[in-house]
Amino acid sequence: MKAMILDAAGRPLRLASLPVPKPAPGQILVRVGACGVCRTDLHIVDGELANPKLPLVLGHEIAGTVWALGASVNTLAIGQRVGIPWLGFTCGRCRSCGEGRENLCDQARFTGYQIDGGYAEYAVADARYCFGLPEGYSFQQAAPLLCAGMIGYRTLRLAGEANRLGLYGFGAAAHIIIQIARYQGRQVYAFSRPGDEKSQSFARELGAVWAGDCLAGPPEELDAAIIFAPVGTLVPAALRALAKGGTVVCAGIHMSDIPSFPYEILWQERCVRSVANLTRQDGEEFLRLAARIGVRAKTAPFALERAQQALDALRQGIIDGAAVLVMPQNQDVSKCA
């Protein structure tokens, strides 16, 4: 099979020919129809996340067709449309797993980081962490739901009941989460890089009541702010935009250092927290909700061989919505073995 390989941090991805992986007991083999390109992939390429498997096939927003079953898989069937998310394994025995917080599992393993992912024609995954895809979504449409959507949804939950919600960084996750937030009746304020008129008008099209530069203050105080951009200077900026008792949620897996700030902007029960990974329950809840309200991702398709260009475009911030690698030859379920 064709795969785009990361040999070492800082190196460009390389097209390689690999054997199609065999599903071990408990695993499925998936023919990849599409795989989303996430900001986390850039952090791995840049060496900002420790100890990735190397060489590595990136990609943790995989939508495709079940192609073969390993021994003792009875929850999924050959030919079924499935999604493979970031959470690839949990131990089920540690304290976090016992408390229903498998996203914090001590032994968790992640797709496209410690396990080969979806920048390839085929991928294997532990069947217990895969999701059946809702009807009405092409693979290209479904791929961004698997991280930008699912982890974005967890982030939104942790932002609490906030009516006035700020979104800092208007990329793949924010453009999905605004659709959920609007459905829930919240008012969304979108913040983007200074002068990025394109993102700001995109946010307004999706129903933001206000869109502006990330260092500008919003016209009203916010009840919560979600920071999707990996930029630590946004934390004090967002705190300054918050009403009393408000929360800043940092949604990314990596962020540049947060500058020191006066206690006064945290005072009055303002709160800063992070979000890590997802639970399977987050994923299931989000997919049900997305299908019910008709969440639609805006996608920019790239061929598998152009994965490096997709990462470069993401880094430059020139993609509206989500970049997705699409395998046009793998869309037809009827040819299933």
Ligand SMILES: [Zn+2]
């Ligand atoms: Zn991701």
Ligand SMILES: [Zn+2]
């Ligand atoms: Zn665990």
